Amino acid sequence: MDHIRNFCIIAHIDHGKSTLADRLLQETSTVGDREMQSQVLDDMDLERERGITIKSHAIQMDYEKDGQKYTLNLIDTPGHVDFSYEVSRSIAACEGALLIVDASQGVEAQTISNLYLAMEHDLKIIPILNKIDLPSADPEAVSDEVVELCGVDYDEILTASGKTGQGVPEILEAIVDRIPAPSGDPKKPLRAMIFDSQFNPFRGVEVIFRVYDGMIRKGDKVKFCATGRQYNADEIGILRLEQDPQKEIGVGDVGYLISGIKDAREVKVGDTITHVENPTTEIVKGFEDVKPMVFAGIYPVDTTEFEELRSSMEKLQLNDASLVWEPETSAALGFGFRCGFLGMLHLEIVQERLEREFDMTVITTVPSVQFRCTTTDGQTVAINAPSEMPEPNFIDTMEEPFIKAQIITKSEFIGPVIGLCMDKRGTLLSQTYLTTDRVELIFEIPLAEIVFDFFDKLKTISKGYASLDYELIGFRKSKLVKLDIMLNGEGVDALSAVVHRDKAYEWGKRLCEKLRELLPRQQFEVAIQAAIGTKIIARETVKALRKNVIAKCYGGDISRKRKLLEKQKKGKKRMRQVGNVEIPQEAFMAVLKLDD
Template sequence: MSIERTRNFSIIAHIDHGKTTLSDRLLEFTKTISQREQQAQLLDAMDLERERGITIKAHPVCMFYKAKDGLEYKLNLLDTPGHVDFSYEVSRSLAACEGALLLIDASQGVEAQTVANLNLAMQQDLHVIPVINKVDLPSADIDKCKRQLEDILQLPSDEAVPASAKMGIGIEDILEAIVAYMPPPKDPADGYVRASVFDSIFDPYRGVVSYVRVVSGTIVRGQKVRMMSTGLDYEIKDVGIFRPKMTACEKLEPGDVGYLIANVKSTADVKIGDTITESRRPSPEPLPGFKEIHPLVFSGIYPVSTDDFEALKLAVGKLQINDAAFTFMAESSAALGFGFRCGFLGLLHMEIVQERLRREFNMDVISTYPSVIYEVRKTDGTEMLVDNPTFLPSANEIDEIREPMVRVNIMIPNDYIGDMMQLVMDKRGQVNNTETLDDRRVLLHTVIPLNEILVDFNDKLKSITRGYGSMDYEHAGTQAAELVKMDILIAGDPVDAFSCIVHRSKAESRGRQLCQKLKEVIPQQLFVVAIQAAIGGKVIARESISALRKDVTAKCYGGDISRKRKLLEKQKEGKKKMKAIGKVNIPQEAFIEVLKTN
C-alpha cells in the first residue's frame, strides 16, 4: 500500500481514561480480529496488565480501514501506558508515529498525566486529535472538557470527537478524523534503508525479535542488515506486521510498523533506539534516537538462594530487552550475597519488574529498600556518586551531600488544598505556585526531594483527596541537604543491609521505627541483644531483646537457698561469656520485614 495511505498513530491519556477499551473497539470496527477472538483488554497480553487493569507495555497493531472516500488505508496503532512510571514507553511509541489521539474522560476532565503525555507528543511535533471519551456516563460534562481543552491544553475544542469506547459510540468518527487530519509518513527518497528499533522481546526459539518503524527503503527476508550502534551485520530471517499477533509478510515498506527477526542470539546486541540499515549500502548517519533514560529509583535485587545468581543474571538480561528503562549492575552484600543494583523509573515500575521476574522467569527474589543517587563532594574537592549507603565516606571526609529533586505537578480538587500543602511540607518540599484550572480544581507546582516521594507519597495523595488527586513528576536537578548515614547495630555489630541515608530531622523517628521492627522479627538469644540506631558514634534509638532463660533451679526442690544461688551465679557467668563471644543470626525474614517499613 502506498505511503500516502498509511497512518501511524498512538493513543495517549491519563491512567484509566479508556485507552485499551478504545483500541479494542477500533480492532473490532476494522475487523482486524474476528468475533471469536474478541476479549476485553485484547492488546494487554501480560497477565499482570489484565489483573491490575493497567497497560505496562506499548502494543503495536496494524489495521486496514475502508474510509468514506472509498479508499483503503493502513492504520498502525500503538496503545501506550498511562502511568507516570511508564512514560518512557510512551515517548518511544510516539517516536514511531506522526499523530496521536489524546483521550480525555468526560467525567474526570484533564488530569496531570494528560498534560504530561500531551507535552511528550508536542516535543515530537505530532498532530494531536482530542477525543472526549465516556460521553454515555451520567456524570459526563462535555462542555467542561471542551473548556479545559482550550484553557489548559491550548487545543481547538471544535476538533474534539465525542465518543464512548465501551458503548462503541463515535468510533467511525475517530477513524475518519485519523484519515483526514493525520499526516502520512514522510519518505526521504535517497535510497538508503533505515528502520528505527522502538522495542524488542526475547523469543527462546527465535532469539531477539525487534519491533521496528521503517523510515525509508524496503526490508525483505534474506536481506543483510547492520545495527548502527554495534556495527554488527545480520541476515533477516523473517519480517511481518502485528494483526495483533505476529503475522509474517513479504516485505516492510516505508512508513510501516512491524517486526523483524535476524539471527541475533545475544540480548546485548540489540539497543532500543538503534537504527537498522543495509550492510551493502549503509546509511551515512543514524536516525535521531530516543532521549537517554535516567533511572530515578534504585534497589538491590538478590536471589533467595545464592545458587540462583546465574539464573537471575540471565533473567534480568532478557527482561532488559523488553524494558529499556530498566538498568542493572552486579553488586554484593555481606548479608544477602551476590545480586544486582537495579534502576527503575518509579516504585510501580520496580514492583512490576520484580513481579515479572517471579512469574516469567520463576525467580524468588529479595529486594532492598529503594534509594536514590546522591552527589557527594569530599573535603579534598573530589566528587562522587553514591547510590548505596555502604559506599558513603565517613562524616569527617564529607563537605556536602546533594540529593536529587523532582518537580511534581499535583492536580487536586479545591477542598483538599490545605491538607495537600501540609503533606508537601511534611515531605520537605515547597509549593512554588498554584494555578486555578476551573471552579473545582487547582494545579500545585511543587519541588520535593525524590527520596521523599519514593514510597508512600502517591498513596497519601490518593487518600487525602479521596482518590480524585493525580500527579506526575520530572527530574529537577540536585540540592544540598543535611543528610546523614544511619547505621543499625545488632549486639554492637553494624549490619550493612540495614544502613540508610536519611535527613537529620527524620533520623530519630526512622531509627525508632527500624529498631522496633527488628525487635519483633529477630528471635530471642540466650543473652540480651541490643538493637541500636546510630549516626556516627551517637546512638539515637535503642530496643533490647530479652534473653531466653533456662530454669536452672528446677531440679532444686527444698534444701538450702545457697544451692539455688550457686546455680544462678554459674548461669550468670555463662551468659556473660556467651555475650562476649556469641553471634546473633539474623533470619532472612528480618531483611524482608525491614524493607516493608516505610
C-alpha cells in the same frame, strides 16, 4: 506510503485507553469476536490483574474509507508516570496521537506531561473525550479544559465511549483525515529505528522497528549501527494480534525482525538498522537515555542462582528498556544487582515479573535515590547506595535531588495535600485554579521524600482524586546523614539508609521498633541499634528464649539457683558471639511501611 497512518494513544492512567483500543480493533475487524476480550492488547497477566498497561503494544489494522484501503499502525501506551519512558519511545515512532481525556475526571497531571512529550515531537494531536456515557460526565467543562490545554477549536474535539463503542467510526475517520502520512524515501538506503524488543525462548530476540527510508526484504543482510553486528533477516513481518510474516516492509511501516539473536546485550532500543551492502549515513535520532529515579538492590534468595538472575535481568531489560542495573555485593546478602527504576510501581512490577516470568525468588533492599557528596579533598562522588557513602569526617557537603511536583486535585483537599507536602520538606511554588473546584499545586520536594509511600498517601487523603506528575530539577545542598542499623553490634548494610538529619532520630527509633516485631527470637538476646557514625541514637532489644534451668531446684540455698543461672548466662554470652541472626524478607521491606 500515502495510505499508512502511524499513531499512538496517550492519556492519564485509567482514562480508558486500552478499552478504546479494543473498540478500534473491533471496528476494523482486526480482532474477531472469538478472540475478543477486554484489554486485548495487554498480554501480561500482571496487566490484567492490576487493570493497568505496563508495556506499549503495537498492532496493525486495515481500514477502508471512500473505497481506499488504509493501513493504521496503532501503539497503545501506559498512563502511569513510572512508565513514561515507554510513552516517549512510542511517540518517537508515530506522526499522530489520540489524546484521551476522561469526561468525568477531566485533564489530569499525566495527561499534560504526555501531551507535552507529543508536542515536542511535532505530532498531530486528536483530542477525544472518553466515557461520555457515564452519569457523572461533564463534556462542556472538560472541553473547556482541553481547548485551553491544546489550543484546538471546540469542533475538533471528538466524543466517544470505549465501553459502548459510541463515536469510534468518527475517530477512525479523523485518524485518516487529520494525521499526516509518513514521509520518507523508498529509494534511499534502509534506515529503521528499533523502538521495542522482546525475548522468545525458542526464536531468540524479536526486534520491533519502524522504517524511515528504504525497504527491508526477507533474507537481507542487515547491520545494527550502535553495536556494529550483522545479521540475516530470517523472518520479517507485521504485528497483528499474532505475528504475520511478510516478504518485504516499506517506508513508514512498523514491523518485527527475527534473526536468531541469542544474546540480549546485542540489541539496544533506539538503535538504527541498515543494510550491510548499502548502509545509510544518517542515524535515526533515537530518544534520550533513561534517568532512573529510585535505586534498590535485587539479590537472589539462594546465592547459587546469581548467574541465573543475571540472564533473567538481561532478558527482562530487552522488554523493559528503562531498567538499569549493575552487579554489586552486600555483606548481608551476598552477590546481587544494584538496579535503577523510574519509580516505586516500576520496582514492584520488575520484582513481580522476575518471580513470575523467570521463576526467580529475589530479595529487594530498601530503595534510595542518587545523592552527591563532596569530600574534604574536593572530589564529587555519586552515591547510589548508603554503603558507598564516605565516613562523616571525610564529607564536606551533601546534595540531594529535588523534583518539581505538579499535583492536580479537588479544591476541598487543598489543606491535607499541602500538609502532606510540607511534612515531606516540600515548598509550595504556585496554586492555580483550573476550574472552580480543580486546583493545580506546584511544589519543590526532595526526591527521597516521595520515593516511598508519597503517592499512596496522596491518593488516600484526596479520596483517589489527586494526580501527580514530576520532573527532576537538579541537586541541592542538604543536611544528610547515613543511618546504620546494627544487630548485635554488626552493621547490616542492606538496612542502612541516607536520611535528613532532622528526621534521623525519629526514623531510627521507628525502624528499631519495627524490626523488634519482625525479627524472630533467638536463644540469646539480640540488640537492635540505630547509629549515625559511632553515635547510637536508638535501641530496642529482642528478648532471648529462655529455658527454665532452676525448675529442678526445690528449696535449699539461693546460691544453688544462682550457680545454675550464672552457668546459663555464660552459655548465652558464648552463643551470642557465634550466633547468627537470620533476617526475614519482611524486615528489608519494613522501612517502606514504617507508618503502618
